Amino acid sequence: MIKFLVMDVDGTLTDGRIYMGQNGESVKAFNVKDGAGIVLILPKHGIIPVIITARESKILKNRCQELNITEFHQGSKDKLETLNTILSKYGAGLDTVAYAGDDLPDIPCMEAVKKAGGVVVCPSDAIPEIKAIADYISGFKAGDGAIRDCINYLIQKDSSCFKDRIDEVIEWIQAEGYKTGANLPAGCTYSIQEYMTKAEEECILESHRNHIDIQYMIKGNELFKTYTNECLISSGEYNEEKDVEFWNDGIISSQSILVPGSIIIVSNNTPHKGAILFYKEEMVKKVVCKLEV
Structure with missing residues (x-):
């Protein structure tokens, strides 16, 4: 039973582009449908949204507050270690995780989650190494509704398991x-x-x-x-x-x-x-x- 949707940000929740101004990062674009899935669908199915990212961004912090994401972890040097720390707080295992990622830093988490019996998903423009691991590859690109599509997949998958x-x-x-x-x-x-x-x-x-x-x-x-x-x-x-x-x-x-x-x-x-x-x-x-x- 999936209890956590763990998401990377750049290249998963966003299209991967980073807009830099004189004072650093200035703009990130998020998809409204992704946000609606996180706010309106996940809570009804008892799934906790989790953000783990290596970067730090005030824009992302604001977006997480807007979506009521409380498990929000920036500046992670070791995503798998961060994930295990989060799960230990809830007394949960990697088998309760669905992980959404797109690039090399996500591979250790995705491999560990898949080995434990969890679910790994990715956008259509993830790198080949990620697609080779994924249980589900969305038909949508990152930042273009891929997360919403993956949420729909997870809900349908969980429902079919109960037949x-x-x-x-x-x-x-x-x-x-x-x-x-x-x-x-x-x-x-x-x-x-x-x-x-x-x-x-x-x-x-x-x-x-x-x-x-x-x-x-x-x-x-x-x-x-x-x-x-x-x-x-x-x-x-x-x-x-x-x-x-x-x-x-x-x-x-x-x-x-x-x-x-x-x-x-x-x-x-x-x-x-x-x-x-x-x-x-x-x-x-x-x-x-x-x-x-």
Whole structure:
């Protein structure tokens, strides 16, 4: 599971050009799409952005503050040593790292990350030695959206990794494992919930950052809606202990009628609202499995 996106700067986040004035470096160009990916996508998937660069730049410092990047390390003489120091602070290993680089100074980190089982990515204009190591080569050049493209790749890669685990949970449900709790798949918890359905305006819109919901209807009927992440306004702070965040109404993405035997899968960071009455109020009984991501 990737928990860190570690990025070089010149030639990765920027196009590699350095504009020098009489008083030193004067201009750096950053791509807005890269920034949006760092600010809007990574936090929703629990991925911490990290900057490690050999150079020092006030412009870069300002950009990191703008993007809320707190793991920001300039003037690194040994990038791998810096990376290991950061990971030790979190009690994490190199296998939790995705590393984005473009040139020779990045090779020690990329080789170490890949050997440990992490992921290495690069822009389309990285040097051949980097491309030979990379798990993914973006179709975009550095400073032209390569980091955003790599972020999309990482999210999709992580999502596809859960298919087998989701299938395992579904098989457990269909075998009625919830009746005894025996042989519960690893990384999964479950509860059996009973409640009355109610008017939609009384139901709660919520999402989970670190779990996939797999719900199975035993008895009753309910309307279940999922929402896009656009135009959402939080109605309270994220509760880390319960892994839940509440929202005011947003834009509906899909709706389903759940009947006995129905199974619905709700990805992490997907706002959803259940318990909505379907024609009439009624008692519902369901199994709710939470698969850790």
